[in-house]
Amino acid sequence: MNKPASVPGQFDAVVVGAGFSGLYMLYRLRQLGLSVKVFDSAGDVGGTWYWNRYPGARCDIPTTDYAYSFDPDLEQEWTWSEKYATQPEILDYLRFVTDRHGLRSDIEFSTTVTSARWDEQEERWRITTDARKELRCRYYIMATGCLSVPKSPDIDGASRFAGRVYFTSRWPHEGADFTGQRVAVIGTGSSGIQSIPLIARQASQLTVFQRTANFSIPAHNGPASAERLKQLDEDREGYRHDARWSRGGIPLEPTDILGVTASESVRRERFEAAWAQGELFGILNVFADQGLNPASNDIVAEMIREKIRSIVTDPGAAEALSPKDHYFGTKRPCLDTGYFETFNLPHVRLVDLRKQPIVSVTEEGIDTADESFAFDALVYATGFDAMTGPLVAVDVAGRDGVSLREKWASGPSTYLGLMTAGFPNFFMLTGPGSPSVLSNMTVSIEQHVEWVTGCLKDLREAGFETIEPTALAESGWNQHVQDCAAITLHPTANSWYMGANVPGKPRFFLPYIGGVNAYRQACDDVVSQGYLGFRMTGPGGTRCRDGVIRRMQPDVAMVMELVAAMGLPPVDTLSAADARALMAAMAQTRPPGPEVGEVTDGVITGPGGDLPYRLYRPAGPPEGPRPLVVYFHGGGWVLGDLDSDDPLCRDLCARSGALVVSVNYRHAPEARFPAAALDAFAAVQWVDAHAAELGGIPGQLAVAGWSAGGNVATVACQLARDAGGPYLAGQVLICPVVDSDMTRLSYQENGEGYILTTALMRWFWDHYADPADRGDRRAAPLRGNLPGLPPTCIVAADFDPLRDEGVAYARALEAAGVSVRLARARGHTHTSVTMVGVVISGAPVRAEIAEALRNFFPNAAPQEPPS
Numbered sequence: 001m002n003k004p005a006s007v008p009g010q011f012d013a014v015v016v017g018a019g020f021s022g023l024y025m026l027y028r029l030r031q032l033g034l035s036v037k038v039f040d041s042a043g044d045v046g047g048t049w050y051w052n053r054y055p056g057a058r059c060d061i062p063t064t065d066y067a068y069s070f071d072p073d074l075e076q077e078w079t080w081s082e083k084y085a086t087q088p089e090i091l092d093y094l095r096f097v098t099d100r101h102g103l104r105s106d107i108e109f110s111t112t113v114t115s116a117r118w119d120e121q122e123e124r125w126r127i128t129t130d131a132r133k134e135l136r137c138r139y140y141i142m143a144t145g146c147l148s149v150p151k152s153p154d155i156d157g158a159s160r161f162a163g164r165v166y167f168t169s170r171w172p173h174e175g176a177d178f179t180g181q182r183v184a185v186i187g188t189g190s191s192g193i194q195s196i197p198l199i200a201r202q203a204s205q206l207t208v209f210q211r212t213a214n215f216s217i218p219a220h221n222g223p224a225s226a227e228r229l230k231q232l233d234e235d236r237e238g239y240r241h242d243a244r245w246s247r248g249g250i251p252l253e254p255t256d257i258l259g260v261t262a263s264e265s266v267r268r269e270r271f272e273a274a275w276a277q278g279e280l281f282g283i284l285n286v287f288a289d290q291g292l293n294p295a296s297n298d299i300v301a302e303m304i305r306e307k308i309r310s311i312v313t314d315p316g317a318a319e320a321l322s323p324k325d326h327y328f329g330t331k332r333p334c335l336d337t338g339y340f341e342t343f344n345l346p347h348v349r350l351v352d353l354r355k356q357p358i359v360s361v362t363e364e365g366i367d368t369a370d371e372s373f374a375f376d377a378l379v380y381a382t383g384f385d386a387m388t389g390p391l392v393a394v395d396v397a398g399r400d401g402v403s404l405r406e407k408w409a410s411g412p413s414t415y416l417g418l419m420t421a422g423f424p425n426f427f428m429l430t431g432p433g434s435p436s437v438l439s440n441m442t443v444s445i446e447q448h449v450e451w452v453t454g455c456l457k458d459l460r461e462a463g464f465e466t467i468e469p470t471a472l473a474e475s476g477w478n479q480h481v482q483d484c485a486a487i488t489l490h491p492t493a494n495s496w497y498m499g500a501n502v503p504g505k506p507r508f509f510l511p512y513i514g515g516v517n518a519y520r521q522a523c524d525d526v527v528s529q530g531y532l533g534f535r536m537t538g539p540g541g542t543r544c545r546d547g548v549i550r551r552m553q554p555d556v557a558m559v560m561e562l563v564a565a566m567g568l569p570p571v572d573t574l575s576a577a578d579a580r581a582l583m584a585a586m587a588q589t590r591p592p593g594p595e596v597g598e599v600t601d602g603v604i605t606g607p608g609g610d611l612p613y614r615l616y617r618p619a620g621p622p623e624g625p626r627p628l629v630v631y632f633h634g635g636g637w638v639l640g641d642l643d644s645d646d647p648l649c650r651d652l653c654a655r656s657g658a659l660v661v662s663v664n665y666r667h668a669p670e671a672r673f674p675a676a677a678l679d680a681f682a683a684v685q686w687v688d689a690h691a692a693e694l695g696g697i698p699g700q701l702a703v704a705g706w707s708a709g710g711n712v713a714t715v716a717c718q719l720a721r722d723a724g725g726p727y728l729a730g731q732v733l734i735c736p737v738v739d740s741d742m743t744r745l746s747y748q749e750n751g752e753g754y755i756l757t758t759a760l761m762r763w764f765w766d767h768y769a770d771p772a773d774r775g776d777r778r779a780a781p782l783r784g785n786l787p788g789l790p791p792t793c794i795v796a797a798d799f800d801p802l803r804d805e806g807v808a809y810a811r812a813l814e815a816a817g818v819s820v821r822l823a824r825a826r827g828h829t830h831t832s833v834t835m836v837g838v839v840i841s842g843a844p845v846r847a848e849i850a851e852a853l854r855n856f857f858p859n860a861a862p863q864e865p866p867s
């Protein structure tokens, strides 16, 4: 039983919403011994499943998984009748849970919370409802759902229609009988796709108005999967554990098969298996790269379009029903029962609003640009103001009266999707910035409820009364959420995930796409690091450990995990020969880099013998000579060759439009300092002298290099300046070694665990240069004479031991009057920016490098970036 309010109208917690989230939150808060009041606008519990009573409404996550897991007895007592339960059955389930735990007594139904204001003096929230009731609470928890505010139909004349009007999200409890009626359904998202086949069974005429064709696969509903039931029977706790630590909230082995490299038979087999299975996460897991790579995505998309064409007999309708304006999965794919087949019925017609837009709703029906339609009933299946809609629908005001609407005017800002700075003790369940709608929501809901419960318990035990995130932690999380989205195809779609379905809503990727497992880990890490990024206050004082929980780019983190799992020996424990063999073997497995027009190999005569070079010529126009870039590979003066940096050179060439001449140089320990530097200078002289022959524009020459290659590139620049030539238009130094001082902060922060380690740098230096030589400006160019050097672009990566020397070089060059562009590779390691085709988040950095190169050569032709 709930603890009664100690003071009338004053509760420990107010929860808004009595769906899956609110009910479980109430249950947990009671266990903590808090007094709680729950409000819901609905007349009963159920949330989504109370409101969405349209024909065909079902879950699209199998009910074996779309259910609470916190109560093992409940799991035994409730048996679902189907693989995908109907709305009435899910509503019954939620009522059953409510009654089983006696939750109803604390819930006030048919009551809408209209405002919530933080009272600074009392350190409590003042809550107002539409019944003009005011109460106060310490903790304000919005369990208001992601899909609970219907989007109003933005169609002219919507109120003029004289017949019956239905909204799928506000379906009448008595149901609707369309027998013998002329019905219009507007919208073909999930609700439209579920309801259309059933409405067609009754209606005498059904016209479906479609703005965007959506991907849908057959649900193949029926009994629950025997395999899943067996897994659950054998080890229920293990199954639920796997769900909690999975990407989507259902146990599933993510495939590592890439669509772009799989054979045609493997592609077909995997797709057909997913089609036959009829599960959302199955069809999203045909290929590992389908959410990232347009070419892979198109393989799945085209196979679905093929299926649509094979089902729908009218080729015109089939074409209109085949989605082509977004990548598969970037809008929520639907599961259907006979949706496409419905369009073969003689009384069903599809109107493609792209060709024939609605002009207005009339008294009789709908006028499009070409036709007037008469109807008895209109059904709006037009979706929701997703995720943020329900939160900003309440007038929430935090510290200094700042409203949530104002704070989020250009997009939501949260820490972990749970809280937002300036709004103490205000929690959101499945808020923006958490996996929510991209996951099996019951798993995400339980995780949020349990996190909030743990947090309130910890707060009380430590004697704190308020908690709120810091601005730093919040902006770090927002950045991470957007970084995760940026490497996927999602931001390209006009989806409700992007807020694009609501006119005027800021374009912003709302949920967290890094996965339920990664997200849970982040939430757990925040707690284990003493509530990192939260400020807690109480009578005993304030505690705040400020910081950012995830700074690494998500794909860099994935590569790091993969490398760690390979269990490779540290390079600094190997001989130079073994280290070279290991690097060469690793290079075999990576993607080749973009196509360029031509690649030719040649040889330069250097001071100590022949130096092989590889020339990359960009594809396409303009014909004729191009600027030249002499490039030096990385590898600590010990490792690397023309092959090691081949994908990067292709990328630089394709992006910059310049000819790239990658030159190998003598390596240590066979040829120690200053061999590499002297070779680099000789190579620059040679390329300058042979520019025309190589197809370059004489006098338009720059140097570039990564890591130790950056070292020899900039040494060559210094030597060229001192020698009075060749003239160099610029230098690009990617994570360069510019000093031998290993005491900088970035060595302390990043000296271990990010591939290039302090131990490895020491190994490189030991192979390359005697300690006495390490201060020489040809080894440590930061200590050289800097005025008169050409314009410079330096890339400094966050997780690189060399970060701070790169930054120091940039500052020193600037102080010497050199024009410098410092490109911060945010969330990157020493190596990740160069991993072309593997680390997608490196592409913007390489685009910046290419732009810097183009700026060195003002007359160079503009270049299309590689796809």
Ligand SMILES: Cc1cc2nc3c(=O)[nH]c(=O)nc-3n(C[C@H](O)[C@H](O)[C@H](O)COP(=O)(O)OP(=O)(O)OC[C@H]3O[C@@H](n4cnc5c(N)ncnc54)[C@H](O)[C@@H]3O)c2cc1C
Residues within 6 Å of the ligand: 016, 017, 018, 019, 020, 021, 022, 039, 040, 041, 042, 046, 047, 048, 049, 050, 052, 057, 058, 059, 060, 061, 066, 111, 112, 113, 114, 143, 144, 145, 146, 147, 148, 191, 390, 393, 394, 429, 430, 439, 440, 441, 442, 445
């Ligand atoms: C048709 C449909 C099918 C779905 N199928 C699936 C599925 O298969 N799998 C899945 O994971 N997810 C599915 N979802 C998402 C679904 O919303 C969640 O799974 C889950 O039901 C959300 O529960 P909730 O308690 O967080 O929010 P909701 O169920 O949306 O409940 C929120 C409640 O808050 C109330 N409320 C909001 N604002 C206020 C206010 N100011 N004052 C008072 N009350 C307020 C609302 O009335 C509502 O009852 C589906 C959604 C829809 C619309």
